Amino acid sequence: MATIAGVFSRPTRPTGIWAWISTVDHKKIGALYGVTAFVFFLVGGLEALIMRLQLARAEHGIVSAEVFSQLFTMHALTMIFLAIMPLSAAFFNLVVPLMIGARDVAFPRLNAFSYWVFLLGAFILQTGWIVGSSPNTGWFAYAPLTAESFNPSKGMDFYVVGLGVLGVSSVAAALNFIITIINMRAPGMTLMRLPVFIWMTLVTSFLLVTAMPVITVGLIELYMDRTFGMNFFNVDAGADVILWQHLFWVFGHPEVYILILPAMGIISEVLPTFSRKPLYGYPVVVLSGITIGFMGWAVWSHHMFTVGLGPIANSVFAITTMFIAVPTGIKIFNWIGTLWGGSVDLKTAPLFAIGFIFLFIVGGLSGVMHAISPSDAQQQDTYFIVAHIHYVLFGGSIMAVFAGIYYWFPKATGRLLSERVGKWHFWLTMLGMNLAFYPMHFLGLDGMVRRNYTYPEGMGWDFWNMVSTIGAFILGFATLIFVHNFFRSLRKGEISGDDPWDGRTLEWSIPSPPPEYNFAVIPTVHGRDAFWEQKHGSGHGVHAPAGGAYDHDEGHGIHMPSPSILPLITSLGLGIAGYGLVYSFPVAILGAAITMFGTYAWSMEPATAPDEH
Amino acid sequence: MMKRSLFKSPAIAILGLLLAGGCNPDNPQSILVASGPVAQRQLDLFNLLLWAVTIIFVLVCGWLVYTVIRYRRKPGQGIPEQVHGNTKLEITWTVIPALLLAAVAVPTVAAQFYITEPPAGSDQMRIEVTGHQWWWSVVYPDSGVVTANEIRVPVGKAVVVDLTAEDVIHSFWIPKLAGKIDVVPGKTTSMWFQADEPGEYLGQCAEFCGESHAWMKFRVIAQSPEEYEAWTQAQLADAPQPATEAETTGAQLFITKACIACHKIEGVPAAAGVIGPNLTHVASRTAIAAGVLDNTEENVRAWIKDPSEFKPGNIMNRDGLAYTNPQFALNEDDLNNLTAYILSLK
Numbered sequence: 001m002a003t004i005a006g007v008f009s010r011p012t013r014p015t016g017i018w019a020w021i022s023t024v025d026h027k028k029i030g031a032l033y034g035v036t037a038f039v040f041f042l043v044g045g046l047e048a049l050i051m052r053l054q055l056a057r058a059e060h061g062i063v064s065a066e067v068f069s070q071l072f073t074m075h076a077l078t079m080i081f082l083a084i085m086p087l088s089a090a091f092f093n094l095v096v097p098l099m100i101g102a103r104d105v106a107f108p109r110l111n112a113f114s115y116w117v118f119l120l121g122a123f124i125l126q127t128g129w130i131v132g133s134s135p136n137t138g139w140f141a142y143a144p145l146t147a148e149s150f151n152p153s154k155g156m157d158f159y160v161v162g163l164g165v166l167g168v169s170s171v172a173a174a175l176n177f178i179i180t181i182i183n184m185r186a187p188g189m190t191l192m193r194l195p196v197f198i199w200m201t202l203v204t205s206f207l208l209v210t211a212m213p214v215i216t217v218g219l220i221e222l223y224m225d226r227t228f229g230m231n232f233f234n235v236d237a238g239a240d241v242i243l244w245q246h247l248f249w250v251f252g253h254p255e256v257y258i259l260i261l262p263a264m265g266i267i268s269e270v271l272p273t274f275s276r277k278p279l280y281g282y283p284v285v286v287l288s289g290i291t292i293g294f295m296g297w298a299v300w301s302h303h304m305f306t307v308g309l310g311p312i313a314n315s316v317f318a319i320t321t322m323f324i325a326v327p328t329g330i331k332i333f334n335w336i337g338t339l340w341g342g343s344v345d346l347k348t349a350p351l352f353a354i355g356f357i358f359l360f361i362v363g364g365l366s367g368v369m370h371a372i373s374p375s376d377a378q379q380q381d382t383y384f385i386v387a388h389i390h391y392v393l394f395g396g397s398i399m400a401v402f403a404g405i406y407y408w409f410p411k412a413t414g415r416l417l418s419e420r421v422g423k424w425h426f427w428l429t430m431l432g433m434n435l436a437f438y439p440m441h442f443l444g445l446d447g448m449v450r451r452n453y454t455y456p457e458g459m460g461w462d463f464w465n466m467v468s469t470i471g472a473f474i475l476g477f478a479t480l481i482f483v484h485n486f487f488r489s490l491r492k493g494e495i496s497g498d499d500p501w502d503g504r505t506l507e508w509s510i511p512s513p514p515p516e517y518n519f520a521v522i523p524t525v526h527g528r529d530a531f532w533e534q535k536h537g538s539g540h541g542v543h544a545p546a547g548g549a550y551d552h553d554e555g556h557g558i559h560m561p562s563p564s565i566l567p568l569i570t571s572l573g574l575g576i577a578g579y580g581l582v583y584s585f586p587v588a589i590l591g592a593a594i595t596m597f598g599t600y601a602w603s604m605e606p607a608t609a610p611d612e613h
Numbered sequence: 614m615m616k617r618s619l620f621k622s623p624a625i626a627i628l629g630l631l632l633a634g635g636c637n638p639d640n641p642q643s644i645l646v647a648s649g650p651v652a653q654r655q656l657d658l659f660n661l662l663l664w665a666v667t668i669i670f671v672l673v674c675g676w677l678v679y680t681v682i683r684y685r686r687k688p689g690q691g692i693p694e695q696v697h698g699n700t701k702l703e704i705t706w707t708v709i710p711a712l713l714l715a716a717v718a719v720p721t722v723a724a725q726f727y728i729t730e731p732p733a734g735s736d737q738m739r740i741e742v743t744g745h746q747w748w749w750s751v752v753y754p755d756s757g758v759v760t761a762n763e764i765r766v767p768v769g770k771a772v773v774v775d776l777t778a779e780d781v782i783h784s785f786w787i788p789k790l791a792g793k794i795d796v797v798p799g800k801t802t803s804m805w806f807q808a809d810e811p812g813e814y815l816g817q818c819a820e821f822c823g824e825s826h827a828w829m830k831f832r833v834i835a836q837s838p839e840e841y842e843a844w845t846q847a848q849l850a851d852a853p854q855p856a857t858e859a860e861t862t863g864a865q866l867f868i869t870k871a872c873i874a875c876h877k878i879e880g881v882p883a884a885a886g887v888i889g890p891n892l893t894h895v896a897s898r899t900a901i902a903a904g905v906l907d908n909t910e911e912n913v914r915a916w917i918k919d920p921s922e923f924k925p926g927n928i929m930n931r932d933g934l935a936y937t938n939p940q941f942a943l944n945e946d947d948l949n950n951l952t953a954y955i956l957s958l959k
Contacts, residue, residue, distance in 0.1 A: 065824045065925045145781040235799035281698035307795045308802030311729045315722040322714040333706045343693045345686040365666035374724035375658040377792025378644045381819040442635035447642020447788040452827035460640030
C-alpha cells in the first residue's frame with residue numbers, strides 16, 4: 001500500500017499557478033468560476049454589440065447572414081451556459097460553505113473537476129470561432145435544420161459535444177452542492193433556518209440534476225444522426241422532428257429557473273441585510289421557490305404554442321404558465337415587504353437588488369402576456385420575446401449577479417468595491433439596459449421577426465433599432481466601468497473588515513478574506529439569521545469561538561483536504577475525448593482512457609499529503 | 614405629499630410608454646391594427662392583458678419606489694422593528710393574483726379554440742401552402758391554381774390554410790390577419806384567417822430556417838369576390854406564348870440554360886420542374902424572390918443575374934447550372950432576353 005500511496009501522492013503546498021491548478025479549496029474554485037464566467041460574459045456581450053451594430057440601420061452590411069446566425073447562436077449559448085450558469089456556480093462555491101458553517105464542500109476534488117470540465121466544455125463550444133464554423137441554428141437548434149444534410153459544418157458537432165461536456169460539469173457540481181447542503185450544515189442549522197440563498201442553491205441543484213439528462217438524450221440522438229446516419233430526426237425515414245423540441249424545452253424551461261432561482265436567492269440575502277430587517281415571510285419565500293422549481297417542469301410547451309399541438313394542449317400549458325406567476329409574484333411582494341418599514345441603506349448592492357425587482361416585474365409581466373397562447377401567436381419569434389428574455393435574464397439574473405458581487409466582494413477579498421464608481425455602474429446599467437431592451441417591445445409589436453440578420457427600409461423599424469443599439473453600447477460601457485472598479489478595488493479598495501454590511505448570516509462572522517479552513521471552530525446555530533441575532537437580538541444566535549482562534553494562520557491544526565491535480569487530468573481526458581468525438585474516434589478513445597486512468601488514480605489517492613501525518 | 618409627486622410623474626411617463634406608445638400602427642407588419650377576425654381576437658386579448666399588466670406594473674413598482682424612498686436610512690437611525698411577516702397579507706397577495714389569472718384564463722381558452730378553426734357554417738375555402746428554403750408554394754385544391762409567394766383571397770371569406778414544409782421548419786405569419794403557425798416537414802398544421810378589407814398584407818417566415826430566413830417573405834392580396842374569380846380564371850390558363858423576338862429567345866434560353874430543371878411553366882411541356890416556384894404567371898405577381906423585390910424589369914434582371922445578392926445561400930445559386938457550370942453561364946444578352954420572357958408570363 002505504501003508504494004501505491006507513493007505513486008499517487010498529492011502535491012504539498014504548491015505555490016503560484018500550481019496552487020490554482022491543484023486547488024480543491026471551494027473559495028479558489030469559486031474565484032476561478034467567477035473570473036472565467038465573467039470573461040465569457042464579456043465575449044457574449046461583444047457578440048451582442050456586433051449584432052446591434054448590424055441591426056442599427058436597415059440593410060447594414062457589417063456581417064454576413066451566415067456570421068450573424070453564428071453570432072446569435074453563440075451569444076445565447078455563451079450567456080446561458082458560459083456566463084450566467086457558472087456565475088451562479090461561482091456564488092455557490094464562494095458562499096455556500098461559508099453560509100452553512102462548513103469548511104468546504106462535501107467532495108472538494110469533484111468540485112475542482114466540475115470547474116475544469118466546465119472550462120474544457122467552454123473551449124469546445126467556442127472552437128467554432130477558431131476553425132470558422134460556430135453553431136448557427138439558434139441555441140434551441142431545431143431539427144431538422146441541424147441535420148448533416150442541411151448543416152454539414154462542424155459547428156453543430158461543437159454544439160452537441162460542448163453542451164454534453166458542460167452537462168457533466170453541471171450535474172457533478174449540482175450533486176456536490178445537494179450533498180453539501182444536506183450533510184454539512186453546522187449543528188443547529190435546520191432546513192427552516194437555512195439562508196434563502198442556500199435554499200435556492202438546493203432547488204437549482206435538483207433542477208440541474210434532473211434537467212440535464214433530458215437535453216443529453218437529445219444531444220446523443222442528434223450526434224447519432226449526424227455521425228452515424230441514424231434517423232431520430234430524419235423526416236424521410238418517418239421521424240417526427242417535434243421530438244427534439246419536446247426534449248429541448250423539457251430541459252429548456254427548468255433551465256430558465258436554473259438561471260433565475262440563484263438570482264432570487266441573492267436578492268433574498270441582500271435586501272434583508274441592507275434593510276436591517278429579516279426577510280418578510282421567510283417560509284413563503286422558500287416554499288414559493290420550491291413551487292417554482294416543481295412548476296417549471298409543467299410549462300415547457302409554452303415555447304411551442306405555435307407548433308400546432310392543438311387547442312387543448314395549448315390551453316393546458318397556457319394555464320400552467322399563467323399560474324407560475326403566482327409564486328413569482330409572492331416573492332416580489334415579500335421582497336418589497338422586506339424593504340417596507342426597514343432602514344434601507346442605498347449602497348450599490350441593494351441598488352442592484354432593487355433594480356432587479358423593478359426590471360424583473362417588467363419581464364415577469366410580459367411573460368404573463370406570452371402565457372396567453374392565442375395572442376402569443378402574434379408575439380412568438382418577434383422582438384417582443386427578445387425584450388422579455390432580456391428583462392428576465394439581464395434585468396433578472398445579471399442584475400442579481402452584480403448585487404451579489406458588490407455584496408460578497410469584501411468577504412472574498414477583504415476590500416470594498418468603490419461605492420462611487422459602483423453607483424455610476426448601476427445607473428448607466430439601468431439606462432443602457434432599458435434603452436437597449438425596452439424598444440424591442442415596440443419592434444416586436446411592429447412585426448419585426450427575431451434572428452433576421454437585416455431588414456429592409458420602410459418597415460418602420462429603423463428608429464427603435466438605432467435606439468436599442470445606442471442603449472447596448474451604453475450597457476457595454478457600464479460593464480467596462482465595473483471591470484475597472486473590480487481591478488482597482490482589488491488592489492486599492494478600502495479595507496472592509498469582517499462584517500462591513502452588518503450582515504445576518506454566518507459568513508460575516510469570520511475574517512475577510514476567510515482563512516482556508518473558514519471556521520476555526522464550527523459554530524452552533526440557534527436560529528435563523530444567527531449572526532444578526534447574536535449581535536442585535538438575544539445574543540444566542542450563534543456560538544462562535546472567541547476572536548483569538550483566528551490569530552495563527554500557519555499550523556492551525558485543522559485537517560483540510562490536500563491539493564490534487566487528478567481532477568484536472570480526469571477532466572482533460574473528457575476534453576480530449578470531446579474533440580475526438582468531433583474529429584477522430586481514436587483520439588476519443590485516448591481521451592476516455594485518460595479519464596479512466598484519472599478516475600482510478602483519484603480513487604487510489606491518499607486522503608492527505610504524506611507529510612501531513 | 615412631496616414624496617408622492619416624486620414617484621407619480623415618472624410612473625405616468627412610463628405608463629404612456631408602456632402602452633405601446635413607441636409603436637406606429639401604420640407600420641406594414643404592426644399587430645396593433647387588425648384587418649381580420651383572427652388578428653382582431655388576438656389583439657383584443659393583447660389589449661386586455663396590456664391594460665391589466667400596466668395597472669399591476671404601476672401599482673407594484675409605485676409601491677416599490679415609494680417604499681425605497683420612504684424607508685431610506687436616515688442618519689443615526691436605529692434598528693427598525695423586526696417584522697417577520699403577516700400571514701393574512703401573504704395569503705391575500707397569493708389569492709388575488711391567482712383569481713386574476715383564473716379570470717384571464719377564460720377568454721384565453723375561448724380564443725385558443727376560436728383561432729384554431731373558423732366557426733362552423735361560415736363561408737370557407739381551403740388552400741395548401743408549403744414552406745421551402747426560402748419561399749412558399751401555394752396550391753388552391755378546389756380550383757387547381759398553383760402559385761408561389763403570393764396568396765390571393767376574396768374578402769370576407771374564411772381561408773383555412775393547411776401547411777407543411779419541404780425541408781426544415783418554417784413559420785407562417787401574416788401579422789395583420791393572423792398569428793403564426795409553424796410549418797413542419799412530415800406534418801400538416803393548419804390555421805385560418807380572413808381579410809375584411811381589400812388590400813395587400815405582408816407576411817414573413819417567423820421560425821429561423823437558415824441563412825436567408827430574413828428574406829422568406831410573402832404577400833396576401835385580398836380582393837373583391839369578382840376580382841378574385843377573374844384572377845383564378847387567368848391563373849388556370851396556360852402561360853402566354855412569347856410575342857417579341859426577345860421573349861422568344863428568352864423562352865429558348867429558359868430551356869437551354871436548364872431553368873426547366875426546377876421551374877414549371879404550364880403550356881411549356883419541357884418546363885416541368887418542381888424544385889423552384891411555378892412561374893406560369895409569375896409576371897402577374899406583385900413581387901419576386903419571395904416577397905423581397907417588387908416585380909420590375911430592373912429587379913427581375915438583377916435577381917436572375919445574381920440571386921445571392923438578395924438571398925445568400927439560395928438553392929438556385931447553389932445548384933442551378935446557369936450559376937455553377939460555365940457552359941450554362943448567362944451573358945448580358947441572355948439576361949435581357951430571359952427578363953423579357955419572364956415579364957411576358959402574365
